[in-house]
Amino acid sequence: MITVEEHLERILAQxxxxxxVTLPVPRTxxxxxxxxxxxxxxxxxxxxxxxxxxxxxxxxxxxxxAEHPVMLPVVADIAAGDPASQPLAPGQVMRxxxxxxxxxxxDTVVRLEDTDGHERExxxxxxxxxxxxxxxxxxxxxxxxxLVPRRTRIGPAQIAVLVSxxxxxxxxxxxxxxxxxxxxxxLVPVGEPVGPGQIVDSNGPMLEALVREAGxxxxxxxxxxDVEGQTTRQINARLEDADLIITTGGVSKGAFDIVKKVLxxxxxMEFVEVAMQPGKPQGFGVLGRRHVPVFTLPxxxxxxxxxxxxxxxxxxxxxxxxxxxxxxxxxxxxESWSSASDRRTYTRVRxxxxxxxxxxxxxxxxxxxxxxxxxAQADALAVSDPETVEVSAGSEVDLILLRPRREIEGRLEDExxxxxxxx
Ligand SMILES: Nc1nc2c(c(=O)[nH]1)N[C@H]1C(S)=C(S)[C@@H](COP(=O)(O)OP(=O)(O)OC[C@H]3O[C@@H](n4cnc5c(N)ncnc54)[C@H](O)[C@@H]3O)O[C@H]1N2
Ligand code: MOO
Numbered sequence: 001m002i003t004v005e006e007h008l009e010r011i012l013a014q015x016x017x018x019x020x021v022t023l024p025v026p027r028t029x030x031x032x033x034x035x036x037x038x039x040x041x042x043x044x045x046x047x048x049x050x051x052x053x054x055x056x057x058x059x060x061x062x063x064x065x066a067e068h069p070v071m072l073p074v075v076a077d078i079a080a081g082d083p084a085s086q087p088l089a090p091g092q093v094m095r096x097x098x099x100x101x102x103x104x105x106x107d108t109v110v111r112l113e114d115t116d117g118h119e120r121e122x123x124x125x126x127x128x129x130x131x132x133x134x135x136x137x138x139x140x141x142x143x144x145x146x147l148v149p150r151r152t153r154i155g156p157a158q159i160a161v162l163v164s165x166x167x168x169x170x171x172x173x174x175x176x177x178x179x180x181x182x183x184x185x186x187l188v189p190v191g192e193p194v195g196p197g198q199i200v201d202s203n204g205p206m207l208e209a210l211v212r213e214a215g216x217x218x219x220x221x222x223x224x225x226d227v228e229g230q231t232t233r234q235i236n237a238r239l240e241d242a243d244l245i246i247t248t249g250g251v252s253k254g255a256f257d258i259v260k261k262v263l264x265x266x267x268x269m270e271f272v273e274v275a276m277q278p279g280k281p282q283g284f285g286v287l288g289r290r291h292v293p294v295f296t297l298p299x300x301x302x303x304x305x306x307x308x309x310x311x312x313x314x315x316x317x318x319x320x321x322x323x324x325x326x327x328x329x330x331x332x333x334x335e336s337w338s339s340a341s342d343r344r345t346y347t348r349v350r351x352x353x354x355x356x357x358x359x360x361x362x363x364x365x366x367x368x369x370x371x372x373x374x375x376a377q378a379d380a381l382a383v384s385d386p387e388t389v390e391v392s393a394g395s396e397v398d399l400i401l402l403r404p405r406r407e408i409e410g411r412l413e414d415e416x417x418x419x420x421x422x423x
Contacts (some may be wrong), residue, residue, distance in 0.1 A: 001272075001273045001274065001275040001280075001342070001343070002272055002273070002274055002275065003274070003275055003344075004274055004275065004310060004344050006200035007272060007274045007282060007284070007311065008109040008310070008314065009290065009310055010164050010197055010270075010282050010284070010316055010317065011293070011314075012314065014268060014284075014285075014286045014293065015293055015315050015318045015319055016291065016319075016336050017032075017318070017319060017320065017321035018172075018173060018174045018175075018176055018243045018319055018320070018321075019057050020034045020171050020172065020173055020174060021171070021172065021174040022169050022170070022171045022172075023169060023172060023204060024167060024168060024169055024414040025154075025158060025159055025162045025163050025167060025170055026163070026209060027158070028170055029155070029156070029159065029171060030153065030154065030155075030174050030215040030320075031153070031174070031321075032151055032152065032153050032154070032156055032172055032173045032319065032320060032321040032322050033101065033148055033149070033150050033152050033161070033171065033172055034171045034172060034173060034187040034321070035150045035169060036142075036148070036149050037142045037145055037146075037147050037148040037162060037170055037172060038144050038146060038147060038165055039142065039144060039147050039165040039166070039167070040143060040165055040166030040167055040240055041141075041143060041164075041165050041166035042137055042138035042141060042142050042143055042219060043138070043140040043141035043164055043165055044135050044136070044137055044138070044139065044140060045137065046102075046104060046120065046137050047101065047102040047133070047134055047135070047136055047137050048080075048099055048100060048101050048134070048135050049096045049097065049098055049099065049100055049102060049109045049133060049134065049319070050098060050109070050133050050134070050135050051098060051109055051112070051114070051133045052096070052097050052098050052111070052112050052113045053095075053096060053109050053110050053112045053133065054072075054093040054094065054095055054096060054104035054109065054112075054115065054122060054124075055078065055088060055093060055094045055095075055102055055103055055109055055112070055143055056072065056076070056088075056093045056106060056107075056108050056109070056110055056124070057088060057090055057097040057105065057106060057107060057108070057283040058094075058107050058108040058127065058128070058130045058391045059090075059109070060072055060090065060091060060165045061108075061124050061126070061127035061128075062127060063127070064124045064125060064126055064127045065125060065126065065227075066125045066126075066361055068125045069115075069116070069123035069124055069125050069378055071121055071122065071124070072091065072092065072093045072122065072124065073091075073092055073093070073120065073121055074092075074093055074094060074095050074119065074120050074121070074122065075088075075089075075092045075093070075094060075102075076094045076095075077094065077095045077096075077101040077384045078095065078096045078097065078101065078103060079097050079100055079317065080097050080098065080099035080100045082099070082101065082183070083098070084100065084101035084103045084104075084290045084357070085103075085104075085168075086103060087103060087124065088104070088105035089102045089106040090107065092124070093110075093253045094106070095119070096353045097100065097110060100257075100300035101115070102134055106129065106131070107134075108128055108130055108132050108134070108404060109132060109133035109134055110124055110128055110132075110133070111133060112125065114128070116127045116408065119369045129255055140158055141161075141165055145165075146171060147161050147162060147165055147167070147168075147169075147212070148161070148162065151321070151323075153322055154161075154170070154256045156173065166244065167409075168354065171332060172321075172324075173320055173321030174243075174260065174270045175317045175320075176216040176217065176242045176243045176244060176316055177216070177217045177218075177219040177241070177242050177244075178211045178216050178217065178218055178219065178242060178243065178244045178245070178246065178316070179218075179219055179220040179221075179222070179238040179241070179242035179245045179246070180203075180204055180207045180208055180211065180218065180220065180221045180222075180245075180246050180247075181220075181221075181222050181234060181235070181245065181246070181248075182201045182203045182204040182221075182223045182224070182246045182247075182248050182249060183223075183224045183225075183226065183231065183247055183248065183249040183250045183290065183299070184201075184224075184225075184226060185225045185256070185280065186198050186199050186215055186224045186307075186358055187199065187200075187223050188200055188201065189201055189204075190205060190222060192283065197230040201223055202301050202372070203248040203249070203299065203301055203304045204221050204222075204223065204248075205221075205399075206301065206304065206305065207221075207304065207308060207366070208221050208244055210305070210308050210312075210313075211246075211316070213239040214313055214316050214317070215316075215320065216244070216316050216320065216342045217287050217320075219241060219242055220238060220242060221239070226250065226256040226257075226258045227258065227350070228258055228262055228297050230260050231250075231258050231259060234260045234367065235247075235262070235263070235287075235294070236288075238292075239287055239288035239289075239290060239292050239294075239400070240288070240290070242292060243290075243292060244293050244294075244295075244312075244315070244316065244319055244321060245287075245292060245293070245294045245295070246294075246295045246297060246308075247259050247294070247296045247297065248296075248298070248299050248304045249283070249296045249298070249299030250296070251271060251281045251283050251296045251297070251298055251299075252281045252298065258292045259283070259296050260296070263283065263285070263287075263294070263336060265294065266287055267285045267286050267288065268286045268287075268292065269283060269284070269285030269286040269287065270284060270285060271296070272281065275342060275344060276306070276310070276343050276344045277340040277343040277344070277345045277346070277347075277363050277367075277369075277371030277387055278298070278300060278302050278303035278306055278346065279297075279298060279303045279307045279310065279346070279369075280298070280303075280343070282295075282296070282297070282298070282307065282311070283295070283296030283412065284311070285367070286297070286418075288314075293310050293319065294374065295307070295311065295315070297305055297312070298364060298369075300369035300370050301369070301370065301372055301375070302306045302348070302368075302369040302370070302371065302375060303332070303369040304344045305371075305375070306381060309346075309381065309400055309402070310346075310400075314326070326400065328398055328399060328400060328401070329359060329361065329380070329398075329399045329401055330358075330362035330381075330396050330397065330398055330399060331349070331351060331358065331360060331380070331396070331397055332354075332359070332360050332361065332394060332395070332396055332397075333357035333359055333360075333361060333362075333382070333391050333392065333394060333395050333396075333397055334354075334360045334361065334362045334393065334394055335362060335363070335393050336390055336391060336392045336393045337363050337390070337391050338367070338389065338390050338391075339384040339385075339388045339389055339391055340386070340392060341359060341386065341389045342386050343386055344383065344384070344385055345367075346381040346382070346383055346385055347363055347367065347381065347383045347384065347386070347391070347401070348363065348365060348374055348377075348378035348381060348382075349361035349362060349363055349364055349378060349379065349380050349381070349382045349397075350362050350363075350364045350377050350378060350379055351380055351399075351408055351412070352412065352415070353412050353415075353416065359381055361380065361399065361400070363382075363398060364377040364378040365377070365378075370400075378402055379401065379402055379403050379404075379408050380399040380400060380401045380408075381399065381400040381402065382397040382398070382399055383397065383398045383399070383400060384397060
């Protein structure tokens with residue numbers, strides 16, 4: 001057996017980011033820039049008002065106060081979007097809205113609240129500082145400024161900055177297109193009658209969801225019987241149109257473990273036993289002329305899920321040019337549970353809050369890698385090392401979260417509100 005770290009290292013050493021593509025900015029969410037992105041414009045694009053009020057020449061308001069207001073006539077209204085080409089002459093003002101261009105000749109904006117708000121003959125009660133309430137052209141960003149450095153994952157905020165600053169397209173590491181293949185003669189697709197000896201293919205939809213959640217694209221979800229020719233043909237086809245392939249099933253020691261049989265000796269494919277529970281039988285290699293990473297995960301549903309979290313997720317991140325991170329937290333065991341003596345053990349746990357505010361974790365169902373009942377209750381995997389044979393109650397465990405942290409926090413807040421309501 002090899003360790004989890006050894007297997008993961010071997011995988012990541014063989015993963016290259018997919019080719020770069022140039023896409024319209026709004027379509028790059030979650031993708032990583034390949035080069036520094038510079039501004040094409042100045043921001044603000046023109047001097048504009050930060051308040052609804054009046055554009056004035058400051059000198060015209062000399063001595064204005066609440067006791068001695070100064071009246072100046074409104075000669076025009078300027079809305080956001082107006083070109084504001086008409087200059088402001090001395091002794092006049094213009095009504096101006098937030099975001100509207102400041103007219104030539106005006107040097108200050110007076111807030112509506114500092115006047116009586118009259119539409120045509122307003123009384124001004126203050127003389128603000130020169131330049132008050134004006135957002136100057138270029139004070140935020142200048143052409144050529146660095147907006148988004150290379151290797152940045154684009155989020156909603158970066159999209160806003162880029163489109164504002166005149167950047168229409170950006171080069172990013174392309175979307176990672178993933179194919180998912182479930183193997184096994186016993187599998188029936190979702191929604192079809194389940195005959196004797198058959199089960200519903202749950203790995204296919206589960207992995208499809210995991211891949212989507214990880215920000216990659218699912219281009220193919222298929223099922224294969226335990227037939228050599230079909231398996232080879234399907235995998236070869238996917239090597240042409242996918243950037244990463246995930247199979248489940250057919251990798252242990254059974255007489256019909258076809259995946260292992262057809263892929264042994266192909267590309268850099270290696271089938272190994274990893275010191276982990278669940279998820280011991282693993283296969284990985286890079287295949288075909290496009291060097292597509294292929295993961296052959298064990299068929300048991302929990303084994304497939306754990307294998308995805310531990311190996312496939314970091315590989316997907318890396319293939320997308322993103323930095324590899326593990327979604328970890330810690331929790332305190334509310335009860336003791338056993339841990340495989342020679343393997344790193346991933347125990348499905350439900351998270352709650354202990355009296356000190358920390359995460360408290362309780363096993364969700366039994367440890368069998370076929371057990372689906374408790375899986376829906378699990379928020380995290382508690383990780384215990386090969387030397388640990390028992391995780392004792394009260395001890396701290398590392399967690400791999402299966403849900404975003406804020407979702408877990410939201411549920412815990414709901415639960416504590418409900419408890420407070422009941423007591
Ligand atoms: N003699 C041995 N047998 C097994 C060993 C071993 O070391 N020696 N390892 C066991 C472990 S651990 C695991 S994990 C499994 C892995 O088996 P395979 O990857 O070959 O998977 P299958 O045999 O095809 O299926 C295992 C199990 O999972 C169910 N399954 C498969 N695909 C799906 C799917 N898409 N959706 C839902 N469930 C699925 C399948 O029906 C089996 O029950 O091998 C052990 N055996
Ligand atoms: O290693 Mo298997 O994944 O225990 O069930």
